[in-house]
Amino acid sequence: MANEYSDNLPQVAYTSQQVQQYEGQAAKLSGTNLTTLMRRAGHAAFSYVNDTMSSHEKVLVITGKGNNAGDGFIVAQLCREAGIAVTVLTLFEPKRLAGDAQQAYRQYHGKLVSTYSEIDLSQFTTVVDAVFGTGFRGELPEHVRTCFDCINNLPIRKVALDVPSGVNATTGEVAPSALMASTTVTFIALKQGLLSGTAKRFVGNLLLAGLGVDKAFNSQVTATSNFLNHETLMATRPQRALDSYKNSHGHVLVIGGNHGMAGAVRLAAEAALRAGAGLVSVATHPDNTAAVLYGRYELMVHAVATAEALLPLLNKASVVVLGPGLGQDLWAQSLFRRVIQTKLPLVLDADGLNLLAKEPVARSNWVLTPHLGEARRLLNNVNAKVDEADRFAVVSNISKQYQATTVLKGPGSLVAQQQSININRSGCAAMASAGMGDVLSGIIGGLLAQGMEAFAATNLAVYIHGLAAEQAADDGAKGMLAGDLFEHIRGILG
Ligand SMILES: NC(=O)C1=CN([C@@H]2O[C@H](COP(=O)(O)OP(=O)(O)OC[C@H]3O[C@@H](n4cnc5c(N)ncnc54)[C@H](OP(=O)(O)O)[C@@H]3O)[C@@H](O)[C@H]2O)[C@@H](O)CC1
Numbered sequence: 416m417a418n419e420y421s422d423n424l425p426q427v428a429y430t431s432q433q434v435q436q437y438e439g440q441a442a443k444l445s446g447t448n449l450t451t452l453m454r455r456a457g458h459a460a461f462s463y464v465n466d467t468m469s470s471h472e473k474v475l476v477i478t479g480k481g482n483n484a485g486d487g488f489i490v491a492q493l494c495r496e497a498g499i500a501v502t503v504l505t506l507f508e509p510k511r512l513a514g515d516a517q518q519a520y521r522q523y524h525g526k527l528v529s530t531y532s533e534i535d536l537s538q539f540t541t542v543v544d545a546v547f548g549t550g551f552r553g554e555l556p557e558h559v560r561t562c563f564d565c566i567n568n569l570p571i572r573k574v575a576l577d578v579p580s581g582v583n584a585t586t587g588e589v590a591p592s593a594l595m596a597s598t599t600v601t602f603i604a605l606k607q608g609l610l611s612g613t614a615k616r617f618v619g620n621l622l623l624a625g626l627g628v629d630k631a632f633n634s635q636v637t638a639t640s641n642f643l644n645h646e647t648l649m650a651t652r653p654q655r656a657l658d659s660y661k662n663s664h665g666h667v668l669v670i671g672g673n674h675g676m677a678g679a680v681r682l683a684a685e686a687a688l689r690a691g692a693g694l695v696s697v698a699t700h701p702d703n704t705a706a707v708l709y710g711r712y713e714l715m716v717h718a719v720a721t722a723e724a725l726l727p728l729l730n731k732a733s734v735v736v737l738g739p740g741l742g743q744d745l746w747a748q749s750l751f752r753r754v755i756q757t758k759l760p761l762v763l764d765a766d767g768l769n770l771l772a773k774e775p776v777a778r779s780n781w782v783l784t785p786h787l788g789e790a791r792r793l794l795n796n797v798n799a800k801v802d803e804a805d806r807f808a809v810v811s812n813i814s815k816q817y818q819a820t821t822v823l824k825g826p827g828s829l830v831a832q833q834q835s836i837n838i839n840r841s842g843c844a845a846m847a848s849a850g851m852g853d854v855l856s857g858i859i860g861g862l863l864a865q866g867m868e869a870f871a872a873t874n875l876a877v878y879i880h881g882l883a884a885e886q887a888a889d890d891g892a893k894g895m896l897a898g899d900l901f902e903h904i905r906g907i908l909g
């Protein structure tokens with residue numbers, strides 16, 4: 416059990432602090448101790464290196480000044496015992512290591528160097544990163560950055576132990592010159608910061624080694640993030656009644672599509688349909704009606720020249736999606752002001768969010784789907800600090816500030832936290848692809864229209880995470896195209 420590592424990842428993640436705080440307790444409950452955990456961590460990582468090794472492997476282990484270095488020395492010694500050529504590059508004085516890490520250093524009897532200029536880095540086939548783990552904060556020291564800049568440029572595999580050095584495993588912040596791993600073998604439990612935003616690119620292929628204490632850990636500690644894989648989602652998806660018909664599945668009104676921006680509103684409306692909404696109406700600029708309707712005759716498309724023209728449409732809708740292609744001119748502002756007053760569940764996206772940032776209002780029962788730029792505008796508007804690298808904090812701040820369920824989009828990642836809509840999860844981390852905001856808002860609208868509040872934003876977000884995570888292995892975390900997402904959502908709803 417101790418040497419196991421797996422790419423079959425659990426669907427919960429934690430902060431670094433939680434892992435540091437409770438790993439001892441989990442070890443105790445599992446009848447072991449921290450010293451053994453470090454040995455198991457080293458063994459698990461070595462197993463991965465060894466299992467996936469090519470012939471004539473030359474391994475460079477780079478160590479830091481904490482327990483992550485201890486794991487590294489154990490990997491190095493195991494390489495040595497297995498007859499693999501190994502060198503340890505100590506970026507910090509190893510004599511100053513403490514406790515189990517010091518012990519692991521003493522038990523390593525192979526080659527040691529203290530500066531990378533002493534060795535020809537290009538001779539190595541694998542670099543094992545044991546510089547920083549869950550204890551890392553802030554920026555990398557200058558000498559570490561210079562070394563990582565060289566390593567990152569080498570076309571060799573890089574295996575990070577627990578966390579790629581330079582990535583904050585709680586927030587997902589990536590320090591300049593962080594080590595870009597091809598594979599990260601993380602220990603005990605997934606850390607939420609490894610799953611979102613730019614961190615994803617630095618983590619590479621993510622593996623988990625539970626070290627025999629993961630079950631005890633999960634039973635003791637409440638996860639900060641949840642995500643679903645496809646199988647779980649399919650098992651829990653809402654079922655449609657066999658005798659249902661269009662009026663049993665809600666009516667979404669998508670509003671947007673200013674002059675020259677018909678595409679966005681069409682994408683959102685089509686997504687709402689494909690997500691299973693019984694009826695979808697579109698209120699758009701008079702120039703766009705023909706373009707929006709073309710080839711998608713299920714849509715009911717209305718030319719709306721003034722805000723007054725919205726009233727009969729709002730009266731029939733069960734959910735509104737406002738913002739795709741809306742623009743910010745006087746026409747857009749008048750529609751925004753009218754819609755924001757309704758009591759209907761509302762999904763606000765794109766320019767709807769930019770208008771909200773200019774005219775913040777109190778409301779409940781709404782979902783905001785900003786990308787980071789829109790998020791920054793939403794928060795700057797109320798003078799809140801926006802730490803753009805910490806996507807978890809951004810989504811939590813918007814969620815609190817606007818009393819809104821918030822889904823933060825972004826290249827390669829998405830984070831959601833629910834607020835006033837009745838979603839029964841406590842927040843999650845998830846992945847989505849860039850450029851699919853209109854689709855996302857449409858799908859959320861479509862699901863809300865069907866009364867799937869508990870499913871719409873958060874579960875959708877976590878589901879997309881699962882999909883993107885699966886896909887990431889194949890296409891380098893590029894995420895998915897809108898068409899793929901449509902197909903998957905159609906699969907969910909049957
Ligand atoms: N507990 C266990 O037995 C087990 C632990 N395990 C392993 O231990 C890892 C956690 O170990 P860890 O807590 O020692 O943290 P780690 O990341 O190695 O280094 C912290 C050091 O770095 C320093 N530092 C931080 N930021 C810095 C910066 N910007 N620039 C410069 N220095 C900086 C920091 O300094 P400080 O902030 O204290 O001043 C401190 O000295 C974990 O990821 C896993 O691999 C596993 O073996 C399982 C069993």
Ligand SMILES: [K+]
Pocket residue numbers: 483544545546547548575576577578579580
């Ligand atoms: K590391």
